[in-house]
Amino acid sequence: MQNQKTETPLLETRGLTKIFGSLRACDDIDLAIAPGEIHALLGENGAGKSTLVKMLFGVLDPSGGEILWKGKPVSIGSPGEARATGVGMVFQHFSLFEALTVAENIALALDGNVPIDRISEEARRLSLEYGLPLDPSAHVADLSVGERQRIEIVRALLQNPELIILDEPTSVLTPQEADKLFETLAKLRAEGRSVLYISHRLEEVQRICDRATVLRHGKVTGACDPRQETPSSLARMMVGGEVAEISGAGLGEPGELLIEINKLSAPSRSPFAVALKDIELSVRAGEVVAIAGVAGNGQSELFDVLSGEDQVADAEAIRIRGKAVGRMGITDRRLLGCGFVPEERHGHAAVTEMPLTANLVLSRHSSDRSAFLSGGPLGLINTDAVAKASRRICEVMDVRKSGDDPAAGSLSGGNLQKFIVGRELDRQPVVMVVNQPTWGVDAGAASRIRQALIDLAKSGSAVVVISQDLDEVFEIASRIAVINEGHLSAAEPASTMTRERIGLLMGGFHDGSGHAEAEAAHAH
């Protein structure tokens, strides 16, 4: 038991604030981390967690408040100063350099001019010691996501930090890899180091963290021992009132066969892409089929081939509503009644600098030609009709925005995603394919989007959701398949799938056989 009154915290913030323009990303935050403690920083997407730790690591300057290290006020003006103070950080979005080797990547995060060979040796030794093996001469571009995270961790450990900050580390790991990580964290705590563990996943936090500070909208809404709390009390601190419960998942009666994928194979289109191998999947009306998997296993490639942005040689490999569409482009597939939501909001699903009305025309100019365009071959854009539809979508999805028709980039992640999903739902698509529907989206928007997808399926459409978020997968799917290195497992009813089983499939095991060698090869 720790008595916080008598022991000086290792790191403490008092009234720490960061303002961006009119947004108070962090508002008057008090936080205290004791030595030898795993401290959770809880909050949903957009709560201010990343901003807070960027200040602790010297990447951002605070607008107000102070930081104390071992009781004394410090000013951390750069990552170098943070490292010198004793703080190490593992970013959520890795700060890695694809074209360079593991050793070079590590060297860049260290100060001083230690020769690369020494760093190589140290890194190899350290990685083995902490159960995160690495080959210093490998190029980052060739490594899996889990291996890349190891670089980040070893890189931080080489500096001998007293406090290590981990920003959403398990979002890119299989359940088994996450277990490995927790072992490493326990070892660090046993050595007397502290860990600041940022997450929005309550189960993990309750499993490994000693204390938790909860943020919401930039403010601290609670500081507690997570093991003494229930998931719903923690959720309430994170999200405020009740978040609408999702209802009606998996209740629809499967109807006609709308999507048939048969022996779908596609070679990788660039040196860093994943090839798709012999994919089989059928989706019926009324179903939500979720494709789970860790990032980088062919999700985007599969999405692009389903949407029609990329075509395959065999037209019959993909059939939608009975038609062979493998060679059809995205416009023709939309005309068949399909809606698509890609993973990347900015620069793919929407053009950041363009207003919402323009982004509406982006995906619906051909499917809604009669409503939005006039003048025959001239293709004159009917601005009134577009504006009306845009307003309707914003109302239905409760999109919060400034002004009547602002640029897409001015909306928050959650609101823009609501608009993008709503844009497709507005057409009542018979087939809907979504890649990462709620990545980086706040809980309220996420629940609304998920409910909308379930409702769409109930009304008789076939919905495919590709997601890295296992909680989400279990929430909305009637059947679950797992994608790994371009292979897709058989889609099975959600009720028969467990997290452990999905984790094994993510890691490449197919019922205990087959790809075990691949996993072993990766471990070195």
Add this chain to the structure above:
Amino acid sequence: MRIELKKRENMSSLFSILSPFIALGLTLIAGVILFVSLGKDPVAALYSFFIEPLTEVWSLHELAIKAAPLILIAVGLSVCYRSNNWNIGAEGQFIIGAMAGSILPVVFHGWESPLMLPLMMIFGMIGGALYAAIPAFLKARLNTNEILTSLMLVYIAQLLLDWTVRGPWRNPEGFNFPETRNFADNAVLPRIIETGKTHWGFGFALIAAIVLWFVMRRMLKGFEISVLGQSARAGRFAGFSDKKMVYFAFLVSGALAGLAGISEVSGAIGQLRPVISPGYGFTAIIVAFLGRLNPLGIVAAGLILALTYLGGEAAQISIGITDKVTRLFQGLLLFFVLGCDTLIHYRIRVIFGAAHKGSAA
């Protein structure tokens, strides 16, 4: 001291309109400094440069004649730049268009037909478009950098013109001067009004500007051009083809540059010579940016830059400054336009003193 930029959430519409004017103002200030350092009276110099050419009617016609190719080329370039296709070879397309359009009057010089002029214009457009198709093909098929390829083709076009005019197309009755024969009357682009020298090239320029403004503003095609320029991936998501757009953009701007070329040769010069352009293809780049890639803005910008050409000639005569000042002004103007454009996308803060650390207000 350092300068900090904060990206605006929405592009500032105020600065979208103001920025070209601020840039012009800064250029004028730079001009004053330049003239003073050359020992000339700045007021007199600015007057002869920018005002004097506007005071006489014949001079206004010269202005329109010079502005015509600038506007025509720049309108085509605006389609290219908006779609992220960096056509730097407009000068070469201008020359090849001029040569293609001159085939009839030079080789078939006896042909008496009302079709002569329309065919010349069409040949000019086809010639320019085909020449622009080369960098387009290389970019679409092989992903070759179009800036370098289109630029190299400029040098090649200039050399081709030089050889043609000194060799196979040299005027047999021309005392061995390096030039083709003069075009017959039915091959000369007529004037728009009887009382002034402005030829129909200026008319083409205005028509092209209005048509392309309409396309960009109201038509799906214009939307396609903007989307592909801002995000090729979003364009693909919309079902647009960025490869087809490469061809479209280059062919349109090549055709317009070619039309500008044959109009200039047929309307203003009356024959082909080794040099038929004082760098219109490059100045048009400045026109395109000053006009903020908007065809109507380009009309105004074209007139302003045409003014700098005339101003340079006028200043040379009245106050004895080299006409090379023109090029300098044009380059400075582009610089200031690009700098001022920052204000449209970002808020600028100048911070004095040490960078604030720790707890600042």
Add this chain to the structure above:
Amino acid sequence: MDMTQAIILTIMTAATPLLLAAIGELVVERSGVLNLGVEGMMIMGAVAAFAIAQLTGSAGLGALGGLIAGMLFSLLFGFLTLTLVANQVATGLALTILGLGLSGMIGEAFIGLPGLKLAAMEIPFLSDIPFFGRILFNQDPIFYISIIAVIGVNWFLFRSRAGLRLRAIGDSHTSAHALGVNVVRTRYLAVMFGGACAGLAGAHLSIVYTPQWVENMTAGRGWIALALVVFASWRPGRALIGAYLFGAVSIGQLFAQSRGIGIPSQFLSALPYLATIAVLVVISLNRRMTLINTPASLGKSFVPER
């Protein structure tokens, strides 16, 4: 000296400015910045070198002046693209247009004047090697600098920590910034190095190659240098090979004319430009290599978040 030696000599003289300008731009692009203003910086270097040589009577000071002129001129580009985050492609073009205009104006007073030629520097012992010694080791200083630059830049990029940081910025400026590397300052230094190299390359034209000033005398060499950087896949050793291959192409025209081959002079003059297009096409055919070697953040805007 016989014909072969003369040919080798003229190839070296043609290749040197291309190599210098390419090496400078190579460093700039490795840091993720695309500076299309090489032609503008070169011509400014040429006019500055000529003018200063005339005014001071020393070609050496002229060369130094050319270097400094290129560097100062590149600062304009740096300010616009690194501090004001303007579009790099357009700003590079603006730099070239401005440079051609400004140099034309400055150079007007010097047209037709006989120039000062930079004296050759003889390296003792090495210049006594038969056949090669007299050519390779009895050259103007700028040639030696170009070779040293290749070796130096190669060492810097691949064997020094600072070079590693620069390459990291070129790969991902956001990651580099997150690690505490000063992206903007490093890029400024790279841009200035590129400017100095281009300026010195231009100086070579006006005080070694043909010691006189002619308007637009760079004749597109700056653009060819840009193509060379792509051809070299951003590696200094390959830039050396590329520059010398190009030097050979440019000499082809003199060679053919002296032998009386009946090819129009315009065609021979067009050879370097045709060769540039050919080289670009060849490089583009190997897509995989291009994709892997191109600095990933090349040309992208960067605003440091604080």
